[in-house]
Amino acid sequence: MSFNLHEGSIQEIANGGSPKSPVLQVLGIKKIQSAGAQGSERYRLLLSDGKHTQSSAMLATQQNHLVNSGQLQNNCVIRLEKYICNTIQDNRRVLIMLEVQVLGNPPNKIGNPTPVNLAAGGNAPAPAQNGGAAHTVNGGMNRPGNQGGAARPNQGGSGASFYGRSNVAASPGTPGRGKPTPIAGLNPYQNRWTIRARVTNKGTIRTWNNARGEGKLFSMDLVDESGEIRATAFNDQCDKFFDLIEIGKVYFFSKGSLKTANKKFTSIQNDYEMSFSNDTTVVLCEDEAEIPTIQYNFVPIEKLEDMEPNTVIDLIGVCKSYGEVTTIVTRATSKELNKRELQIVDMSGKQVNFTLWGAEADKFDGSGSPVLAVKGARLSDFGGRSVGSTFSSTLMINPDIPEAYQLRGWYDKVGCNAEAQSISTGGGGGAGRPTNWKSFQQVKDEGLGMGEKPDYFTTKGTIVFMKKENSMYQACPTQECNKKVVDLQNGFFSCEKCSKEFPNFKYRMILNANVADYSGNQWATCFQESAETILGQNTEYLGNLKDQDDSAYDQVFTEANFKSYIFTMRAKMDTYNDESRIRCSCVGVQPVDFKEYSKKLINDIRQMAAV
Numbered sequence: 001m002s003f004n005l006h007e008g009s010i011q012e013i014a015n016g017g018s019p020k021s022p023v024l025q026v027l028g029i030k031k032i033q034s035a036g037a038q039g040s041e042r043y044r045l046l047l048s049d050g051k052h053t054q055s056s057a058m059l060a061t062q063q064n065h066l067v068n069s070g071q072l073q074n075n076c077v078i079r080l081e082k083y084i085c086n087t088i089q090d091n092r093r094v095l096i097m098l099e100v101q102v103l104g105n106p107p108n109k110i111g112n113p114t115p116v117n118l119a120a121g122g123n124a125p126a127p128a129q130n131g132g133a134a135h136t137v138n139g140g141m142n143r144p145g146n147q148g149g150a151a152r153p154n155q156g157g158s159g160a161s162f163y164g165r166s167n168v169a170a171s172p173g174t175p176g177r178g179k180p181t182p183i184a185g186l187n188p189y190q191n192r193w194t195i196r197a198r199v200t201n202k203g204t205i206r207t208w209n210n211a212r213g214e215g216k217l218f219s220m221d222l223v224d225e226s227g228e229i230r231a232t233a234f235n236d237q238c239d240k241f242f243d244l245i246e247i248g249k250v251y252f253f254s255k256g257s258l259k260t261a262n263k264k265f266t267s268i269q270n271d272y273e274m275s276f277s278n279d280t281t282v283v284l285c286e287d288e289a290e291i292p293t294i295q296y297n298f299v300p301i302e303k304l305e306d307m308e309p310n311t312v313i314d315l316i317g318v319c320k321s322y323g324e325v326t327t328i329v330t331r332a333t334s335k336e337l338n339k340r341e342l343q344i345v346d347m348s349g350k351q352v353n354f355t356l357w358g359a360e361a362d363k364f365d366g367s368g369s370p371v372l373a374v375k376g377a378r379l380s381d382f383g384g385r386s387v388g389s390t391f392s393s394t395l396m397i398n399p400d401i402p403e404a405y406q407l408r409g410w411y412d413k414v415g416c417n418a419e420a421q422s423i424s425t426g427g428g429g430g431a432g433r434p435t436n437w438k439s440f441q442q443v444k445d446e447g448l449g450m451g452e453k454p455d456y457f458t459t460k461g462t463i464v465f466m467k468k469e470n471s472m473y474q475a476c477p478t479q480e481c482n483k484k485v486v487d488l489q490n491g492f493f494s495c496e497k498c499s500k501e502f503p504n505f506k507y508r509m510i511l512n513a514n515v516a517d518y519s520g521n522q523w524a525t526c527f528q529e530s531a532e533t534i535l536g537q538n539t540e541y542l543g544n545l546k547d548q549d550d551s552a553y554d555q556v557f558t559e560a561n562f563k564s565y566i567f568t569m570r571a572k573m574d575t576y577n578d579e580s581r582i583r584c585s586c587v588g589v590q591p592v593d594f595k596e597y598s599k600k601l602i603n604d605i606r607q608m609a610a611v
Helices: 009-014 061-068 235-241 301-306 358-363 402-415 440-445 528-535 539-548 550-560 594-610
Strands: 023-033 041-048 052-059 077-087 093-104 135-138 194-202 206-210 213-223 228-234 250-254 257-260 272-275 281-285 312-322 326-329 336-345 350-357 371-380 386-388 394-397 455-467 472-475 493-495 500-502 506-517 520-527 564-576 579-591
Touching: 009 023, 009 052, 009 093, 041 061, 052 061, 061 093, 194 371, 213 235, 228 235, 301 312, 301 350, 312 350, 312 402, 336 358, 350 358, 350 371, 371 402, 440 455, 440 506, 440 520, 455 550, 472 539, 506 528, 506 539, 520 528, 520 564, 528 539, 528 550, 528 579, 539 550
Parallel strands: 052 093, 228 272, 350 386, 520 579
Antiparallel strands: 023 041, 023 077, 041 052, 077 093, 077 135, 194 213, 194 250, 206 213, 213 228, 250 281, 257 272, 312 336, 312 371, 326 336, 336 350, 371 386, 371 394, 455 506, 455 564, 472 506, 493 500, 506 520, 564 579
């Protein structure tokens, strides 16, 4: 198959032109690690049109998948459907490839190209007054009379279209002249720029107070046709812009500072983030039809187990069940905070616990099993794997996006009756049903707990024996610490962790119980809450019985035998004295809901009958 490269297109771009959808060849790909960008990566390409080569070409991060999947490689021929050019130091023009179509992969280089002559023609236009790239291209969106970057007034006076249909109006209502700079084209080397972007999320005002002083800030997420970016306003700018900026509206943003983004705190796909300065201006744009809404980069639930904790992700799924609002007291501020636990499933057949906080938890209504799209949720390793909202998260209920319609169709036909496998422990806020049912024999046969990470499973089991010896210990009386204390024999107890002595202590429990089901039995370690559920008494009462009435203490253990529960277990390989064995710990105990358990058995029978 032969390919016809668009000879002369690279020289035209170097001279300031905007050739439509040029066909070029990739002669080289170099991976560039962004300094301090928390592992973000970009690719620089050497391009050829058969006559000239261009080495200053960067692939937009949203196109990285082409390289990672092997579609974009050396010698392949591409068509640039959408691109922009930035003029940076020494008047060097950097080509940023926003949308690329791979046409084929010939075995050899086409032609004998030479490096482009940047001085050719001598008619390269001056950069636009906003300091950004004077030229942006979107396939066939250029129109006659709008070439060369000259500014034309917009008769509507409300703004400009994004890729070459018109320039920003030179009216009092718009900041500066020239085309807006696409978000994907922003970099710290630019001094003056104007972007036109939609606000897809705006956080609340937060304050801080530390050794360096005190202050306040709020952040927002901005999106245009080329990409997205996080912007933050501090102190005076926080007061100035917080009430002005509204979610969903489009604005012109000018004269902010750019720095490398910290990917630990955002799921925004951009190597940089923006900070407002004293010179920053924000002007409402009424012409917003072509600016997209929120952009997502969804991660399937089945992939969450392979990701690092504290990663910020975008998640979509169906709310299969949800619990009531509960209140906790935060350790850092000692203030009450409301939370609500949800169970989310997706087409991978996996389920994860999702926590809503604050006002979102109070107003959430999960009736009807809505589809939830969350941007900027934080992944946690608490209870296996779980996900929680943050101050900057955006929650959309039944969003108007293709992924939501696809999920709804799957859930209504298949998912609502299928038994999802949970990657979280526990059933959530009370309405969630246990998942990943296994018998003890299946746990052994399937090798659960043999991998690097623990496995979680649910079973209906009966307590057949408990070791009451050493099941209780004297612990530090402070709320935050459960470390075992040392009796100093002088009326005081010492906590090595807190480095303090106390006149009292509290009892804690670690109960070893033998649990049996129809296939076998298993020793399991039950900690405080689980042990209290099994014994039917709180630890303080049991501690008093242990000290004052041995027979009554023994009777509690006797009466707890041969009772059945729904257990959520954690299985992990443990090595002691060079001997390896599977160790199970109980992370959740619930009384048997025979109605729900019967539904589970009926569903199992139906699945067996279908086979």
